[in-house]
Amino acid sequence: MMELLSDSELEESDVVANCNMNRERNLRGSNGYERDLRFDPLAFLRDVEAQHDNAKWLDLCCGTGKALIEAAAEVDKESLSIEIIGVDLVGMFDSNESASLTLVEASLSLWQPPPQCKFDLITCVHGLHYIGDKLQLIERSLAWLSPIGTFAANLDRDNLKLENGDDSELIDGLRHAGFSYSALQKLLRSDGIRNVDFALEYLGADPEAGPNYTGQPAVNSWYRKM
Template identity: 55%
Template sequence: MRLLDDEALERSSVVANNAMNRERGLDGVNSYARDLGLHPLDRLRPRLADHGAAAWLDLCCGQGRALAEAAGQAPDGLEIVGVDLVDHFDSRASALDGLTLVTASVAQWRPDRAFDLITCVHGLHYVGDKLGVLARALTWLSPGGTFAAHLDLASIQLADGTPATRLVRRLLREAGVAYDARRRVVTRTGPTVLDLPLEYAGADDQAGPNYTGQPAVDSYYRPLRTGTRPDPVPPPRRSVVVDDRGVHVVHGDAVVEPIPWEDVHYATVSRFVVEIAGVDHLELTIDLVYGHYVTVLDSDEGFGAAVAEFARRSGRPAPDLSCLDAGHDGVELWRQQF
């Protein structure tokens, strides 16, 4: 497989596509509000009311139709900036106060100010170093600012072809960045430095359609070893119990309310391996109906019993955990019937 650098990738017909994000509006069926699960102006109005000014940055803005609609509706004091690789912007944009549209690569462009809202609607699908753009953009948030972007973790792989979905989900969570697996939207409140132990290796523009049905780009990374391991410290006690009330996950001495069954979407068990990092363990992943998830490791007390109980409640035999292969999405144990 031939991996492209950013310069070659941006010449690709998959990336420099005039049809990308061209017709998406601010409201309605095909809109920012629907796709992100938040309305940009609703997020910005409190800031405008409190400070008299606010700023919204939209990366991979396409035609900029949604931004033009927002600029036409917004009160004075809102500054909107849209950035896109291709200069095919809405003809109305140039006449609207407070709206600036920039033709540039999001992998190279930098702003000269912070923003109260940063969005990227289906744009990272066409970016090579998705995690690098994400890391840079998170530093551009103002205190209390909101970041929301589509990110398909299935399009991120390690350089040897190993899927990196679970690794990246865990790294994002540990860094305080939320991931909604149902919407495939990554969110964060407030700026942060996202220092992931992954080095960008290149991109594949021939990956084919992603979950949207449109051709997209797969991104490849090399795991990095990060310094000298400290002396081992006993981890806090963790345990899991699955019973009639729901799922109980205990961290240390903390008393945690059970996750009720109506909030559990599905449960899977899988083997997770990253050879270069010396990682090889089993994971029980419990996805919740509102997009969040809980991960339990095979080192946690009650792991095997929880796996068996999920399987029993769905009428399935418990899987042989010693035979799980790495690199797959996992074995489904239980799924809520809506």
């Protein structure tokens, strides 16, 4: 097997430091979250807020935060009770003046939301491509959902590798746990909290995996069945 990196080593690698998949992504349009997630996150949150008086959105690997800043501007204009948090490793955020939006520079292998904070929507738009332990981040994210929460992320199944089995077993395991996964759209989704135990050992990350379906260099995550 090739030499694998720990998550801390991966975060110092060129493929992660130079990734530009999410740097300038909009909320809507041809280069927008709505297109990649197959739904409008803000419309989703409006519905939650209308039914429950408030809503919270966590966006992982948010890049410059451009899409979130656009969403926060609409939230403020409409005086909606919607809180948005974006987290990114690099922290090269666009200027944000909205009290509805918090942008956090942090490693997602270490970051935790504030205690008792649960989110009605958690998204990761093209961010998992550059995460080492993808399954752990997915598992942790589910614990941060509210009882009515939805998790949605772009995921290329070819970036999940199993040392002692068929790689397809990893996606099968996600589906068995209740996730929906579209191989065509490369979209993973879970509606509602799910208790997930993948029973896998994370071996490390391969930053030399080459381009995935996006055409950009990505990271392979290697696992072993326990």
